[in-house]
Amino acid sequence: MPANLPPEYHRIEAELRAARTAEEKIDIYERLIAVIPHHKGTDKLIAMYRQKIAKAREEGERLASTAKCAATHKIERTGAGQVCLAGPPNAGKSSLVKALTGAAVEVADYPFTTRQPAPFMMPFENVKVQLVDTPPVTGELMETWFPEMVKTADALLLVADLGDPDAAAILDGIAGRLRERRIELVRADADVPPPYFPFRKRTLLAANKIDLEGAPRAFEELEALLDGPFERLAVSALTGRGLEPLRRAVFGLLRVVRVYSKIPGKKAEKDAPFTLRTGSTVMDMARAVHKDFAEKLQYARVWNAASLDGLRVNRDYVLADEDVVELHI
Ligand SMILES: Nc1nc2c(ncn2[C@@H]2O[C@H](COP(=O)(O)OP(=O)(O)OP(=O)(O)O)[C@@H](O)[C@H]2O)c(=O)[nH]1
Ligand SMILES: [Mg+2]
Secondary structure, eight states: OOSOHHHHHHHHHHHHHGOOHHHHHHHHHHHHHHHHHGGGHHHHHHHHHHHHHHHHHHHHHHHHHTTGGGGGGGGOOOTOOOOEEEOOOOOOOOHHHHHOOOOOOOSSSSSSSOOOOOOEEEEEEEEEEEEEOOOHHHHHHHOHHHHHHHHSSSSSEEEEEOOOHHHHHHHHHHHHHHHHHTTEOOOSSSSOOOOOEEEEEEEEEEETTTTSTTHHHHHHHHHOOOOOOSEEOOOOOOOOOTHHHHHHHHHHHHHHEEEOOOOOOEEEEEEEESEEEOBBHHHHHHHHHHHHHHHHOOOOEEOOSOEEEEEEEEETOOOTTTTTEEEEE
16 A cells, blocks of 8 residues: 555545445545556555446446346447537537538427437548537436446537537536536647546637627637637527537547558548547557557658658657558558
8 A cells, every 4th residue: 555645535535435326436436546646656556446337337337227228328439539419408418419420310399309328420521520419417407327438438429509608607607516526627739638527528618609699709708608628619500600610629529649551652541540649659640550560660761741741750750630550661
């Protein structure tokens, strides 16, 4: 047991004895990780709690799936990344998903139209981003599975209703409720380390219904009132205004680069990029292509629109969006 654990650690640890459900245990493990000072001597302890969280989640999911509800709330990530929507009833979440993906999403002028989370694929240039449409949430109304879904998504798209004079208060309520679950909403360009606690979620705000009379003014007011540090875009699912910048910004939330693999003597396949986390190196790309490449990689050549024309680089070279890479083994 490493030394220098603060007194809160022992207080929180004592709560474990009374914890019954997987969710209670996860909550305690998360709080323990939050108070453990992070340094070399505590790595193992933190890793142990992470493992316990994973186990408790599995246990929780097993139990919940027998109750047949949680299984429908877990959505497997596909495409370049997963972005979860969040917003109050009738804000236009499903309308935005429908407009951005072209899918047949149910939309109606009464609240609680969407009952279950559901994934849809949004094309952006040559990649697809998974958008998860969700049932409405507010500070008062948020089922327990919702924060868990936000935690596992790559990023969050908050949707505000510019037709609602209380839009700012409602968004603050949502952010507050998520904060209670240790989810902190941060800017799209914020650094998000591995899931230390609290969870940091890159967030974008789509202020919808900018077509309504008085909405531009409501948008300005929202800007002035809102607490969150995230970027805001005024959009209309109805008229399409602002949707292309929104599409690009949603892709930007993922913080990935698209890189193209090229075979010597041939052209790059631009319609099938690899999507890698921003900051990935040539070696990370080799791993994504095939394990043989990762083991035998000697060097790579890189082309890009900006300046490189077949430059020879080593494995640590950090790739930029749209780099063309020829791996040599
Ligand atoms: N004027 C205007 N109306 C919109 C816009 N987007 C959505 N709406 C309308 O707002 C209503 C609610 O839209 P939905 O997309 O179902 O809203 P939602 O947020 O998914 O609602 P829930 O599923 O109940 O949470 C519908 O009547 C839409 O036609 C918009 O940009 N402008
Ligand atoms: Mg909906």
